[in-house]
Amino acid sequence: MNSSNPFKNLKADFPASIVVFFVALPLCLGIALASGAPPLAGIIAGIIGGIVVGAVSGSQVGVSGPAAGLAVIVFAAIASFGGIENGYEKFLVAVVIGGVIQIIFGVLKFGIIGYFFPSSVIKGMLTGIGIIIILKQIPHFFGYDADPEGDFAFFQVDGENTFSEILNTVNYISPGATIIAIIGLAILILWNAVLSKKGKIFQLIQGPLVAVVLGIIYFLVTKGDETFGISPEHLVSVPVPDNFDAFLGQFSFPDFSTIGDKDVWITGAVIAVVASLETLLCVEATDKLDPQKRVTPTNRELLAQGTGNVLSGLIGGLPITQVIVRSSANIQSGGKTKMSAIIHGFFLLIAVVAIPTIINMIPLSVLASVLLIVGYKLAKPTLFKTMYESGWKQFVPFMVTILGIVFIDLLWGIGLGLAVGIIVILIKSFQNSHFLHIEDVSDGKNKIKMTLAEEVTFFNKGAILKELDRLPENTYLELDVRKTRFLDNDIIEILEDFSEKARNRNIDIKLISERGIVENPPSFIEFFKLRPKTT
Incomplete structure (x- = not known):
């Protein structure tokens, strides 16, 4: 972003901010409901995530707000503190403390942690979130809104799971909600595929805005129609205070006596x-989606998130993280700089303060059609083919991450994918510990050369021991350690033990190192003790 002119890309950021607003609004409310918190708590977190975190963060396209990944933790904490009536103010103290700890994380430069996650896991996270968005929005698309939109876990707060909810939808289809959802989806597809390429007006006015406006018009035109009308439970629902005092009365404040x-x-x-x-995982995923491939300063991001959480906790909001659903919607809608995130925060503020009645006319099924497109762009079928062609070492962690997200939740999916990724690394390390081949036969002995890798650890013990034991009698072994920069003591002990066996099996050893060549070294332990350290 041009720091001297933050409005330079406003023609791209403003339409994107509208899309992000329409995606964020129901998610803020849904996550609050799934967390067992007041509805306004989700909106507060969305406003601060947009305006405050957006301004402080170094991310140009990331969008922050209340996160589904924290919903289970928040729900359990509020319940343990005495419920929403008696324990919410106590919970807000924990949110403030969490924000302060995040600021400390940023000062201590803990932001590097996110870089230790394999690319296959990050891609699996994006794809898994895309799939879960699609699956979770199918019931809303048909007007079955028993489960809140912010509930992204497999086992839902209404007692159902992702797939049983979809099956239940068949019995609760709302004709009106379905009709306007289909119209909205058709508009979005037409806008993306055709109209956006026809003129600047179609780039300035985004398809989601048109779909939402038509949704409001449809609701007003069919209001009162028992068959094709849309009942209130299928609409967005933000609090509508009677006066300013009632509005202020919706806020909660932390009880610091606890x-x-x-x-x-x-x-x-x-x-x-x-x-x-x-947040760090979403930052890495968002940077991968960014067409300009900008790199977010992760330590600054932790400082921004911590600042946001302190402020959110002080005025009654939920915990905040960077959120991939909103961030990807921002990128796919053409957002260029952080102004789109900041503007979407102001839109949330205006919506709850000035026009809550109009917002409450938006059908949830229309918003579902917007999220279906977002989900599809995250989980394109071609990506599965690309990952499969990359080999099993990429494909397996990718698929495990996806399955974990779909069948458990986001954090479990990432954890399982990371665990499998580590196992793959260990297998690769095991396989790449050495290189063994027979060069020729001379003087009646097999001449075999073994070259050790740059780093050989105790994980490689099994592979090296197996190959050494397989060497036949009367063998001439050439052991090359010139490229080896780290040799674990466990491996040195294996070589030491093998040198004893080698004498009994008439195996001669030629050790080649950066210090020169040693024939049948008397002690590998002493040799590597004297070996100069290399970097």
Whole structure:
């Protein structure tokens, strides 16, 4: 972004901010409901995530707000503190503490943690989120809104799971909601495939805005029609206060008299760790989606998220993270700089303060059609083919991450994908520990050369031991360690033990190192003790 002129890309950022607003609004409310928190708490987190975090963050296209990944933690914490009536103010203290800890994380430069996650896991996370968005929006698309939109776990807060909810939809289809959803989806597809290429007006006015406006018009025109009308439970629902005092009465404030409670500190620490991890993963995923491939400063991102969480907790909001659903919607809608995130935050603020009645006329099924497109762009079928062609070492962690997200939840999916990725690394390390081949036969002995890799650890013990034991009698072994920069003591002990066996099996050893050549070294342990350290 041009720091001297933050409005340079406004013609791209403004339409994108509208799309992000329409995606974020129901998610903020749905995540609040799934978290067992007041509806306004989700909106507050969305506003601060957009305006405050957006301004402080170094991410140009990331969008922050309340996260589905924290919903289970928030729900359990509020319940343990006494429920929404008696324990919410206590929970807000934990949110503030979590924000302070995140700021400390940023100062200590913990942002590097996100770079330790394999690319296959990050791609699996994006694809899994895309699939879960599609699956979760199918019921809403047909007007079955029993489960809140922010509930992205497989086992839902209404007692159903992702697939049973879809099956239940057949019995609760709302004709009106379905009709306007189909119209909205057709508009979005037409806009993306055809109209956006026809003129600047179709780039300035985005398809989601047109779909939402038509949804409001459809609701007003069919209002009162028992068959094709849309009933209130299928509409967006933001609080509508009667006056300014009633509006202020919706806010909650932390009860700092509970700051000495160890459970509050434990909850704050959990929020800080989980929110930071989810943010760092989303940052890496968002950077991969960014057409300009800009790199977000991760330590600054932790500082921004911590600042946002402190402020959110102080005025009654939910914990905040960078969120891939909103971020990907921003990128796919043409957002160029952080102004789109900031503007979407102001739109949320205006919506709840000035026009809540109009917002409450938007059919949820239309918003579902917008999210279906977002989900499809994240989980394109061609990506599965690309990952499969990359080999099993990429494909397996990718698929495990997806399945974990779809059948458990986001954090479990990432954890399982990372675990499998580590196992793959260990297998690769095992396979690449050495190179063994028979060069020729001379003087009646097999001449075999074994070259050790740059780093050989105890993980490679099995592979090396197996190959050494397979060497036949009367063998001439050439062991090359010139490229080896780290040799674990476990491997040195294996070589030491093998040198004893070699004498009994008439195996001669020629050790080649950067120090020269040694025939049948008397002690590998002494040799490598004297070997100069290399970098």
